[in-house]
Amino acid sequence: MPASTPVTLPEADAPLLPDWPERGTITLxxxxxxxxxxxxxxxxxxxxxxxxxxxxxxxxxxxxxxALIRALVGAPHEPVPSxxxxxxxxxxxxxxxxxxxxxxxxxxxGELAELGLDEAMGQAICLIEWPGRLAPxxxxxxxxxxxxxxxxxxxxxxxxxxxxxxxxxxxxx
Ligand SMILES: Nc1ncnc2c1ncn2[C@@H]1O[C@H](COP(=O)(O)OP(=O)(O)O)[C@@H](O)[C@H]1O
Ligand SMILES: [Mg+2]
Numbered sequence: 636m637p638a639s640t641p642v643t644l645p646e647a648d649a650p651l652l653p654d655w656p657e658r659g660t661i662t663l664x665x666x667x668x669x670x671x672x673x674x675x676x677x678x679x680x681x682x683x684x685x686x687x688x689x690x691x692x693x694x695x696x697x698x699x700x701x702a703l704i705r706a707l708v709g710a711p712h713e714p715v716p717s718x719x720x721x722x723x724x725x726x727x728x729x730x731x732x733x734x735x736x737x738x739x740x741x742x743x744x745g746e747l748a749e750l751g752l753d754e755a756m757g758q759a760i761c762l763i764e765w766p767g768r769l770a771p772x773x774x775x776x777x778x779x780x781x782x783x784x785x786x787x788x789x790x791x792x793x794x795x796x797x798x799x800x801x802x803x804x805x806x807x808x
Contacts (some may be wrong), residue, residue: 645699649691649765650689650690650765650781651767651770651781652689652767652768652781652795653779653797654675654772655773655779655795655796655797656669656795656796656797657793657794657795658792658794658795658796658799658803658804658807659794659806659808660789660792660793660794660804661790661792661794661808662789662790662791662792663695663782663789663790663791663792664789665788665789666698667782668789668790669695669698669702669790670702671807672699672700672760672792673702673703673705674702674706675806676703676706676765677703677706677707679801679802679805679806680760680802681731681760681801681802682705682730682731682732682758682759683756683757683758683759684760684761684775684777684778684800684802685756685761685763685774685777685778686702686703686760686761686762686763686764686777686778686779686780687763687766687769687773687774687777687778687779688762688764688766688780688782689764689765689766689767689779689780689781689782689784690781690782690783690784691761691777691784693784694784694790695782695784695790696764696765696782697715697717697737697764698764699782700715700735700762700781701715703762704726704730704733704735704762706795707726707728707731707760708726708727708728709728709732713726713798717734717737718735718736718737718764719737719740720740721775722736722737722738722741722746722750723735723736723742723750723752723773725759728760729795731759731760732742732751732755732758732759732760733759733760733761733762734752734755734759734761734762734763734782735762735764736750736752736761736762736763737761737763737764737765737770738764738765738766738767738768738769739764739765740764741768747768747769756774757761766779773797775797775798776797776798777796777797777807778794778795778796778799778800778802778803779794779795780792780793780794780795781793781795784788794806794807
């Protein structure tokens, strides 16, 4: 046996994107721009909407979700921990429950069923980080925001949606 066998590691960290058309691009120069996007989203997102948040570690998925949850709940200091370990955190907004999920550490698909995310989608406002774990069963009416950190620390937010929905159309403007 050779001293070292080359090992090809699967790209576990590479965000997997659905094959959906791009509906718009927004440049987020700094955190203030991300907050502005979160507040715009808060005015547009409705119970039953699913927002998928994609991008590498540190791209700003949780940051955007946190600002959006705080805007929806109407509490600027609401504690919004990353659901990295709990997988799901839920919040009560005035007219909807909010589910904030991070599927990065999701084990087998059975664990997904246990979370109850399927039932929540279509009722609650669902914000899902690392949505590639849902592939190939991408939620069809969802809007996906893919965040990419640029060398100057700004973020490019690409908007993808399988079909044009009121949320995707409003966001694309
Ligand atoms: N324009 C921006 N939008 C979002 N986060 C930003 C921005 N500029 C810098 N950051 C910083 O980048 C980090 C993003 O972290 P986080 O949201 O936890 O990433 P992710 O959930 O994608 O792994 C935060 O420390 C945040 O302060
Ligand atoms: Mg995160």
